[in-house]
Amino acid sequence: MSDLIFHHYANSPFSEKVRTIFGYKKLPWKSVLIPAIMPKPNLTALTGGYRKTPVLQIGADIYCDTALIANVLEQIAPAPTLYPxxxxxxxxxxxxxxxxxxxxxxxxxxxxxxxxxxxxxxxxxxxxxxxxxxxxxxxxxxxxxxxxxxxxxxxxxxxxxxxxxxxxxxxxxxxxxxxxxxxxxxxxxxxxxxxxxxxxxxxxxxxxxxxxxxxxxIGHHQFEAMSGEQALEAARSASPANIDAAFVNTFGIALGEQVTIAPTDYGIDPVEGELVMATDNELAVRRTDPQAGTVVVHFPRLGFQLKKI
Missing domain, CATH: 1.20.1050.10 (Glutathione S-transferase Yfyf (Class Pi); Chain A, domain 2)
Structure with a gap:
């Protein structure tokens, strides 16, 4: 498995949620410290503009929102479970x-x-x-x-x-x-x-x-520091994981179309890309950045809005 690269800052409460999940599941991770406020150039290159903290990176796959991050970590390490x-x-x-x-x-x-x-x-x-x-x-x-x-x-x-x-x-x-x-x-x-x-x-x-x-x-388990530049290199040198999931189309928008995805509550900056996933609980777009290369940015379906460009 590729490294779990975690973009966060010390006083971020949502980051503490995931850091403690790392501890609970005994998952080693790489720590990329990001600014608490904008601009966040290295992170923006990966996410396309999503500005909430934290973000989980696995190679060229970028996971936004702690609800989705928790699901991903559960798939990687099913025990002990977060969802009895x-x-x-x-x-x-x-x-x-x-x-x-x-x-x-x-x-x-x-x-x-x-x-x-x-x-x-x-x-x-x-x-x-x-x-x-x-x-x-x-x-x-x-x-x-x-x-x-x-x-x-x-x-x-x-x-x-x-x-x-x-x-x-x-x-x-x-x-x-x-x-x-x-x-x-x-x-x-x-x-x-x-x-x-x-x-x-x-x-x-x-x-x-x-x-x-x-x-x-519970603690945070084992982690090592990583720079934002190293995280970008990890994305550039990887390819997004293959997507093999049923397409759940409730939007009238086809896979392959250009869309934006944005939170519906706060930090509502949209991320633009090609729609490559829409399941019961996850949305994802593919985008290319000069610094990060081609990445797929993933979001939970709940709390996010998908729009066709």
Whole structure:
């Protein structure tokens, strides 16, 4: 198998989700650190403009969005599973809630409190903080905007609900072992925990704090640093994997047509290419870049919009 090349930055909560999945599945990986804000020239050469973090690269195949990345890692290392059959439906649904609703409760809770921002962006100059704010203003797209008071009240209620899910012999949200729901909820609360000045809200949920300690103990397994230039070379020297999947056409668009794919919530910059895959849960386009060569960029179907050019 080609190297698992992971494009991320340290304080990215969604990156922590995947880093912990690497740890759970004992998968070695290559670490490519990217800027937290645009421009990201090496990554853009691979993705064609997708700007969310993180991104997983396997040779000349580029996987966007952690929901899809988790599926890919499950295929590579089926055990231990992220999707126990007896709870798969509810686990995926809870994970989707965490990655959207819970995440967009945590973000205003943290970033509308100046003391918390210092924890997340510690050491940043006023110019860097201004650049970060400008980047995120354009990044938000259609994401909901709520006040810090609304975010605090909602987060307290969500913590109460999550606290109730743990106990009575359950060490994790849905059973004795972690599943995709645990990793999705964990990365949101990990981000709250990093904002030390406002992290005391977690003290309201002691069982949840013990669960977070168990999740943190999973770690990130083994990884080695890789430069962005080395990642580009890995893409140039590889060919995209053969696609052998049933075509599920709900768009009235044929394979081989030029399309754009973009998130529907935030970071909505479109990626343009030739449609080469549309399955029940995945979309993909082939594109060529002078730096990256020919790559196939993959997206989950849920949360993304496909349009014919």
């Amino acid at each position: 059959p007896e709870t798969e439906g509810v686990a995926r649904t809870l994970a989707q809630w965490a990655d959207s609703t819970l995440f967009w409760t945590v973000i205003p809770y943290i970033f509308q409190q100046p003391a918390a921002i210092q924890s997340i962006l510690g050491g940043a100059t006023p110019e860097q903080m201004k650049a970060f704010a400008a980047d995120r203003a354009g990044f938000r797209g259609n994401a909901p905007r709520i006040s810090v008071g609304e975010a605090t009240g909602s987060l307290l209620e969500y913590l109460r609900r999550l606290e109730n899910m743990i106990g009575n012999g359950k060490h994790y949200l849905l059973g004795a072992q972690p599943c995709i729901a645990d990793f999705s909820v964990y990365h949101c609360l990990w981000f709250v925990q990093k904002a030390k000045e406002v992290a005391s809200i977690l003290d309201r949920a002691p069982r949840l704090q013990a669960w977070m300690a168990r999740m943190a103990a």
